[in-house]
Amino acid sequence: MTLSDDDLDATFAALADPTRRAIVAHLTGGEATVNELAEPFDISIQAVSKHIQVLERAGLISRGRHRQTRPCRLEPDVLRAATDWIDGQRRVWTERLDRLGVHLNDLHNDRHNDRRNDRNHP
Amino acid sequence: MTQTGELVITRVFDAPRELLFKCVTEPEHLTHFWGPVGMSTPIEHITVDLRVGGVFATVMVNDASGEQYPSRGVYTEIDPPEKLAWTEPDSGMTTTSTFVDLGDGRTELRIHQTNVPPMYATPESQAGFNSSLDRLEAHLADIT
Numbered sequence: 001m002t003l004s005d006d007d008l009d010a011t012f013a014a015l016a017d018p019t020r021r022a023i024v025a026h027l028t029g030g031e032a033t034v035n036e037l038a039e040p041f042d043i044s045i046q047a048v049s050k051h052i053q054v055l056e057r058a059g060l061i062s063r064g065r066h067r068q069t070r071p072c073r074l075e076p077d078v079l080r081a082a083t084d085w086i087d088g089q090r091r092v093w094t095e096r097l098d099r100l101g102v103h104l105n106d107l108h109n110d111r112h113n114d115r116r117n118d119r120n121h122p
Numbered sequence: 123m124t125q126t127g128e129l130v131i132t133r134v135f136d137a138p139r140e141l142l143f144k145c146v147t148e149p150e151h152l153t154h155f156w157g158p159v160g161m162s163t164p165i166e167h168i169t170v171d172l173r174v175g176g177v178f179a180t181v182m183v184n185d186a187s188g189e190q191y192p193s194r195g196v197y198t199e200i201d202p203p204e205k206l207a208w209t210e211p212d213s214g215m216t217t218t219s220t221f222v223d224l225g226d227g228r229t230e231l232r233i234h235q236t237n238v239p240p241m242y243a244t245p246e247s248q249a250g251f252n253s254s255l256d257r258l259e260a261h262l263a264d265i266t
Binding site: 005095 | 133154158233
């Protein structure tokens with residue numbers, strides 16, 4: 001799954017809040033109702049509902065349609081797409097720096113060879 | 123990773139920092155390493171206008187498919203040979219490179235990339251994200 005830049009912004013923005021991360025972490029244990037999710041927090045159910053809406057808009061969670069309690073569940077693909085994106089950035093820089101190391105080696109060897117040639121052909 | 127969508131990579135090179143700074147700011151050096159594995163960055167597609175507000179643009183080309191990946195940044199900080207930063211206006215992504223002289227001819231290069239616009243990088247987001255995300259990833263690996 002690949003997310004657009006706008007989707008990534010929404011996903012990272014949603015995850016930039018500790019309460020919402022705690023909600024996501026809770027949901028890794030299985031689906032839960034808003035009341036269950038609100039329990040550990042010292043904030044109103046209303047405030048928790050707002051956090052849940054943000055997570056839902058970002059696609060990180062979905063809510064059941066049929067039961068009255070509309071339990072929340074995690075959408076792992078969206079979370080994975082966000083972490084994959086970071087992993088991709090890390091890979092680009094890791095490989096780039098590997099090649100920079102090779103390039104520096106080449107420069108060093110070239111200088112060494114130049115000096116040797118200078119000695120041979122003064 | 124220290125915060126949401128943020129990346130820190132450090133690497134020690136056996137080279138003086140003046141040379142490392144040249145490598146990341148001169149097209150004739152950049153063309154040798156800018157593309158990751160499987161990608162090239164032709165020197166004619168590298169623009170370096172080394173001043174604050176100047177453009178840093180590259181086009182990486184996939185060696186197999188020929189597909190092009192342009193990227194355009196604007197320098198926000200230039201302090202040779204210690205620090206270099208640019209922002210990509212399209213994504214709001216900022217990359218800061220810090221060059222630390224280790225005193226024995228080696229240099230530590232620290233790449234710090236914020237992947238989301240700064241408005242999302244709240245102080246609260248810095249705490250705990252790493253561990254919770256690690257946990258989530260471990261869990262996702264278990265359930266899928």
